[in-house]
Amino acid sequence: MRELLARIMPVDASAHGAELDRLTAYVHVLMLVLFLFWITYFVYVLWRFREKRNPIPRYDGMRSHWSTWAEAAVAIIEVVLLVGIAIPAWSRWAKRPVDGANPLEIRVVAEQFAWNVHYPGPDNIFGRADVKLVSSTNPLGLDPDDPAGRDDVATLNELHVELNRPVIIHVRSKDVIHSFFLPVMRVKQDAIPGMDVPVHFPPIAANAGRQWDIACAQLCGLGHYRMRGMLFVDTHAELLDWMTSMAPEETAPEETPAAETAPAPAT
Numbered sequence: 001m002r003e004l005l006a007r008i009m010p011v012d013a014s015a016h017g018a019e020l021d022r023l024t025a026y027v028h029v030l031m032l033v034l035f036l037f038w039i040t041y042f043v044y045v046l047w048r049f050r051e052k053r054n055p056i057p058r059y060d061g062m063r064s065h066w067s068t069w070a071e072a073a074v075a076i077i078e079v080v081l082l083v084g085i086a087i088p089a090w091s092r093w094a095k096r097p098v099d100g101a102n103p104l105e106i107r108v109v110a111e112q113f114a115w116n117v118h119y120p121g122p123d124n125i126f127g128r129a130d131v132k133l134v135s136s137t138n139p140l141g142l143d144p145d146d147p148a149g150r151d152d153v154a155t156l157n158e159l160h161v162e163l164n165r166p167v168i169i170h171v172r173s174k175d176v177i178h179s180f181f182l183p184v185m186r187v188k189q190d191a192i193p194g195m196d197v198p199v200h201f202p203p204i205a206a207n208a209g210r211q212w213d214i215a216c217a218q219l220c221g222l223g224h225y226r227m228r229g230m231l232f233v234d235t236h237a238e239l240l241d242w243m244t245s246m247a248p249e250e251t252a253p254e255e256t257p258a259a260e261t262a263p264a265p266a267t
């Protein structure tokens with residue numbers, strides 16, 4: 001099944017993607033079987049009960065119970081898909097990575113029509129951000145007087161994560177509802193003004209020359225079509241190099257952007 005899905009689905013670079021793809025495939029197979037069965041039955045009924053063969057209509061309907069049993073069988077299959085696969089997958093996904101997993105925490109702030117990406121920097125503490133400080137040169141509204149924010153790294157439409165390290169992304173929005181969509185990570189989450197919604201995933205494959213998109217999956221305005229970013233899955237060393245190159249001049253990181261015992265970022 002995994003080989004077949006790999007051929008027809010987009011690249012899957014996440015640990016949880018295979019399970020979601022499998023569920024999607026089961027649902028589509030069930031719908032295909034139902035569609036073919038009912039369309040065949042519909043054509044059969046048109047032919048079997050045509051006027052020429054049945055000049056006098058009968059109003060007592062079907063007398064056997066096979067259709068009831070067929071409906072019951074479909075309901076049972078749907079319950080199995082929901083209770084046996086979908087709910088367990090959701091409950092696993094809803095749990096945050098355990099603390100020992102040292103997740104990389106990032107904020108993504110959507111706006112018409114771009115993705116602002118905010119890293120806490122080497123101190124692992126997000127600098128204070130205030131909507132009153134937002135300007136064209138300070139799209140995240142970072143407070144220049146907050147020492148925790150001096151080493152923060154901000155990028156536009158460019159998201160770097162680390163291979164085989166869990167990522168927690170805090171999805172936010174500055175204006176309207178957007179939808180943060182990483183097709184290769186099988187992640188899709190609405191970005192809602194006034195809310196901080198964390199999503200997490202473990203990247204298990206690197207780009208290897210492939211271009212991976214961040215898309216907006218909500219029609220959010222006239223420029224929706226150009227709300228596109230790039231996702232890069234780096235090795236630890238590559239991420240550190242990139243973070244160093246992006247760090248503010250006077251606070252270039254000397255160490256890994258996330259120490260082994262990362263404290264929880266300030267909210």
Ligand SMILES: [Cu+2]
Nearest residue numbers: 178216220227
């Ligand atoms: Cu959008």
